[in-house]
Amino acid sequence: MIRSLRWRLQAWHAVVLTVVLMTFGVIVYHLLWQTRLNDIDAGLDRTAEVLTSRLRRLSLMPQATESVPKPSQIPFLPEEFSSLFEGEHSRYYYIIWARDGRVLRRSEILPDVEFESHYVEDSWLPVRIARFREGKREVVYVANVGTHVLVGRSIELDLAAQRASGWLLAACGWAILALGVIGGGWLSGRSIRPIATMSNIAKNISAENLSQRIDVQETDSELGQLAHVLNQTFDRLESAFEQQARFTADASHELRTPLAVIMSQIELALSKPRSNEEYVAALETCQRAARRMRSLIDSLLLLARFDSGQPGLNCGPLDLSTVATESVELLRPLADERQIKLGSDITPVPFVGDRERLGQVMMNLLSNAIRYNHDGGRVDVRVERINGDVVVSVSDTGIGIPAGDLPHIFERFFRVDRTRSRADGGSGLGLAICQSVVEAHGGQITARSEPQRGTTLEVWLPISAESEKFSQNS
Amino acid sequence: MRVLVVEDEPDLLRVVAATLRDDGYAVDTAADGEEALFKATVWDYDAVVLDVMLPKLDGWSVLQRMRAVKRTPVLMLTARDTVGDRVRGLDAGADDYVVKPFALSELRARLRALIRRAAGQAAAVIEIGDVQVDTVGKLVKRGDTLVPLTATEYALVELLVLHRQKLVTRTTIYDHLFDEQDDSLSNLVDVHISNIRKKLGREFITTRRGLGYVIEG
Numbered sequence: 001m002i003r004s005l006r007w008r009l010q011a012w013h014a015v016v017l018t019v020v021l022m023t024f025g026v027i028v029y030h031l032l033w034q035t036r037l038n039d040i041d042a043g044l045d046r047t048a049e050v051l052t053s054r055l056r057r058l059s060l061m062p063q064a065t066e067s068v069p070k071p072s073q074i075p076f077l078p079e080e081f082s083s084l085f086e087g088e089h090s091r092y093y094y095i096i097w098a099r100d101g102r103v104l105r106r107s108e109i110l111p112d113v114e115f116e117s118h119y120v121e122d123s124w125l126p127v128r129i130a131r132f133r134e135g136k137r138e139v140v141y142v143a144n145v146g147t148h149v150l151v152g153r154s155i156e157l158d159l160a161a162q163r164a165s166g167w168l169l170a171a172c173g174w175a176i177l178a179l180g181v182i183g184g185g186w187l188s189g190r191s192i193r194p195i196a197t198m199s200n201i202a203k204n205i206s207a208e209n210l211s212q213r214i215d216v217q218e219t220d221s222e223l224g225q226l227a228h229v230l231n232q233t234f235d236r237l238e239s240a241f242e243q244q245a246r247f248t249a250d251a252s253h254e255l256r257t258p259l260a261v262i263m264s265q266i267e268l269a270l271s272k273p274r275s276n277e278e279y280v281a282a283l284e285t286c287q288r289a290a291r292r293m294r295s296l297i298d299s300l301l302l303l304a305r306f307d308s309g310q311p312g313l314n315c316g317p318l319d320l321s322t323v324a325t326e327s328v329e330l331l332r333p334l335a336d337e338r339q340i341k342l343g344s345d346i347t348p349v350p351f352v353g354d355r356e357r358l359g360q361v362m363m364n365l366l367s368n369a370i371r372y373n374h375d376g377g378r379v380d381v382r383v384e385r386i387n388g389d390v391v392v393s394v395s396d397t398g399i400g401i402p403a404g405d406l407p408h409i410f411e412r413f414f415r416v417d418r419t420r421s422r423a424d425g426g427s428g429l430g431l432a433i434c435q436s437v438v439e440a441h442g443g444q445i446t447a448r449s450e451p452q453r454g455t456t457l458e459v460w461l462p463i464s465a466e467s468e469k470f471s472q473n474s
Numbered sequence: 475m476r477v478l479v480v481e482d483e484p485d486l487l488r489v490v491a492a493t494l495r496d497d498g499y500a501v502d503t504a505a506d507g508e509e510a511l512f513k514a515t516v517w518d519y520d521a522v523v524l525d526v527m528l529p530k531l532d533g534w535s536v537l538q539r540m541r542a543v544k545r546t547p548v549l550m551l552t553a554r555d556t557v558g559d560r561v562r563g564l565d566a567g568a569d570d571y572v573v574k575p576f577a578l579s580e581l582r583a584r585l586r587a588l589i590r591r592a593a594g595q596a597a598a599v600i601e602i603g604d605v606q607v608d609t610v611g612k613l614v615k616r617g618d619t620l621v622p623l624t625a626t627e628y629a630l631v632e633l634l635v636l637h638r639q640k641l642v643t644r645t646t647i648y649d650h651l652f653d654e655q656d657d658s659l660s661n662l663v664d665v666h667i668s669n670i671r672k673k674l675g676r677e678f679i680t681t682r683r684g685l686g687y688v689i690e691g
Contacts (some may be wrong), residue, residue: 253527253553253574260553260575261485267578268493285485 006192013184014177021173032165036158037137041130043092044139048151050081051094052141055104055149076105085109091153099146111136111152119146135159194223198230210238243411250413254296254427258289265289292427299429303412306436313354313440320390320461321348323355324383327362335370335379342370344381349390352464357437364430365394365457372455373398388463389443395456401449409447410435434459475520475589475629476500476650480510480536481551482528490523493578494585498612498625498632500653507531514540518649520589523581526552526563534566541567547588551576586610593636600635602691605674607635614674621673626651630666634679634689643686 054077076082084092085107095106101115111134118127119142127142138152198214205212213234214227269282305311324346335342369379377397384391401409408414413428431445438445443461477499481487484505491501502517504510507528514522514536522540526533537548550563550571563571569591570584586609590596600607606615612628614621623631629651634642647663667687671679680688 249554249556256553256574257483257486261483261489263575264486264489264493264578264581268489268496271493271496271578285489289485 005195006188009188010181010185013188014181017177017180017184021177025169025173029162029166029169033162036162040137040153040155040158041139044130044137044151044153045128047084047092047094048139048141048149051077051096051105051149051151052143052147055096055143055147091157092151093153094149094151096150097148099148104147113138113150113152115148116140118142118148191223194227198223198227202230205234205237210234210241247412250428251296251300254413255293258293258296261289262286296427296429299427299433302433303429303436306440311357311436311440313357315352315354317350317352318355318358319348320351320358320392321346321383323359324362324381324392327359327366328381330363331366331370334367338370338373339376340370340373341378342381343378346381346383347385349383349385349463351390351461353441353461354437358441361434361437361459362392362394364434365392365459368430368457369394369396369398369455372396377454385463390461390463392459392461393456395454397454400451400453400455401447402451403449406447406449410445475632476502476517476653477585478502478504478510478513478517478519478522480504480507480523480528480533481525482506483525490578490581493582494523497582498629500629500651502653505529507533507536511536511539514546515543518544518646519546520592520650521547521549521585523549523551523585524568526550526554526559534562537563537566537568545592547592549581549584549588583610590636595636600638602635602638602678602689605678607631616674623670623673627666627670627673630663631670631674634687638689638691641682641686641688646686 058076077085085094086109093107093110095110095113096104097115098104099117099119101117118129118140120127124144126144127140129140129142131138131140132155133152135154135156136152137155138150141149141151143149201212201214213231216224216227216231265282265285269279274282324344328342328344332342366379366381373379373396379394379396382391382393382395405414410431412432414431415428435445438459438461441461442464443459445457445459447455447457449455475498477494479487479490479494479501480503481490482505487503487505491503494501499520502513502519504513507530510522510524510528511531513519524533524536528536533550533552537550540546540548547569548567550568551574552559552563552571553574560571569588572581572584586598590598590609598608598610600609604617605621607613608615609632612632614623614628614631630647633647633650644663651663667679667681678689678691680690682688
């Protein structure tokens with residue numbers, strides 16, 4: 001659960017949101033307090049200014065310490081101003097000291113306050129000191145003659161208001177955080193859901209059930225692309241499985257038929273006493289079937305080796321023209337039998353490869369060209385070098401391959417027409433083996449065909465640096 | 475009994491045909507789907523042994539097209555033994571199937587059963603009066619004594635017994651007893667009938683002059 005993407009997303013989201021909200025809250029709280037304090041200080045400053053100017057006006061500010069001016073007849077503060085410091089609920093208070101600490105004037109209500117001298121000798125600059133003291137804000141002005149004017153007020157109410165603002169901010173913060181986390185959870189849940197669907201479908205896909213696909217309509221976000229890619233993978237998987245199943249079925253069919261021949265032939269031969277000739281004929285039938293099975297098994301094993309990526313090629317320097325000429329000569333009797341002209345245009349091309357396997361490819365291509373030809377037709381073999389490749393092409397004037405079958409001819413057990421194959425002993429694996437051999441040599445094999453006109457198979461093999469060296473040496 | 479064996483592997487075709495001939499069947503052969511369809515629609519076989527994988531026209535198509543005109547029992551030979559393949563075969567109108575590789579004895583037994591069922595005779599031993607015809611052992615007994623019959627004589631008895639109380643025409647006898655390799659003269663049937671009567675009694679087979687023969691029991 002902790003490791004799940006959804007929960008990690010959610011947690012990260014919550015942490016970021018908390019940090020943002022807290023920073024924001026602290027800043028707002030601080031700014032709010034600054035504004036309040038500025039307000040309070042402005043009030044205190046104005047009051048202190050009034051008191052100072054009043055002192056000057058009434059010449060109460062002593063120039064020296066020798067005499068305390070007498071209280072005059074004029075009240076120190078005008079009526080409307082003095083009300084500021086009167087009454088039970090007055091928040092403001094003041095006290096004025098002379099330089100030496102004598103009290104010149106004070107408000108009626110005054111908390112305990114000690115005189116502290118802030119006078120600096122010979123300084124022409126007035127001094128202003130602001131301070132907090134026991135829930136109060138006080139400002140002390142020191143005039144250049146040394147008179148200290150202290151104005152203060154209680155800030156209990158302001159502190160309470162600030163605290164209330166703090167609580168409000170916190171409440172808003174929590175609300176936004178909750179909303180953010182819930183909303184984020186909903187959104188991440190919603191965006192994660194297709195992943196869960198996909199993983200469920202992927203989990204359900206097995207060898208027995210490969211047809212399920214992810215509904216791409218449902219996932220219109222970035223996940224749609226992922227779903228598309230997954231579906232394509234499933235398609236490939238399904239076709240690979242199908243191909244495998246078909247291959248297994250074909251292979252078992254091909255093996256069962258000769259096995260059926262052997263079993264039934266033996267049963268027939270043993271059912272009653274037979275003449276020697278009959279036994280020989282029976283054994284010959286069994287031998288034919290066994291040979292067919294052996295060649296089929298050899299082919300299957302060869303393909304399996306190529307499939308496993310360990311073709312076990314026995315590579316060495318060779319001349320493809322020799323390989324081609326040998327194959328042509330070997331198959332000439334077969335061609336002559338059907339009055340097929342076997343033409344060759346072979347130029348020497350040194351190459352490094354597996355002589356036996358490449359010979360097998362040549363034999364396969366040639367025997368196919370003869371087998372699927374009309375009597376009296378032609379087969380042309382050409383070996384030449386085109387740039388960095390050896391090109392071996394075998395073309396016939398035979399029955400050709402229908403366009404629809406052409407992409408399948410390299411598939412295992414694929415036969416365009418099964419009529420001829422069985423009697424001729426073809427297994428349907430020849431071209432598949434050719435393709436595997438050619439690809440193991442780094443080349444490729446292609447086919448083009450026109451029905452009733454003929455087929456051309458071309459093998460392209462890249463000439464490696466090794467072959468070049470060999471050709472220079474020879 | 476005349477059967478058609480369709481199989482594209484020449485050795486297997488030869489072995490199956492030889493086995494069935496040993497059993498007294500008249501056997502025709504076909505190596506591809508088109509030939510099989512032609513023969514199966516032209517002749518009245520007692521059964522067809524049909525391979526699935528055939529050149530030109532596969533076994534399924536042969537079966538389907540043959541079923542449009544004939545009700546001949548069909549035994550399918552297949553190398554594919556998945557349930558799907560068997561169901562497909564039976565649904566397509568096959569009467570039975572044998573999976574390759576098969577034992578010849580099983581093929582023979584299934585073929586016998588198929589022919590009996592098609593003729594409406596479920597039992598393997600059919601009794602007519604004091605004559606017992608054992609279609610498995612290909613034996614005929616009269617009372618407790620074994621009656622020695624030649625293969626053709628037995629085949630003729632079996633044909634008449636399977637169609638007992640029905641008229642069997644001479645043409646039917648030719649069609650079912652002799653395959654395409656036989657070159658028999660028409661009067662041979664009369665020779666066989668007379669030989670059977672000698673062995674099983676005159677009244678065993680009744681002659682409908684100008685029409686054919688019938689076992690009335």
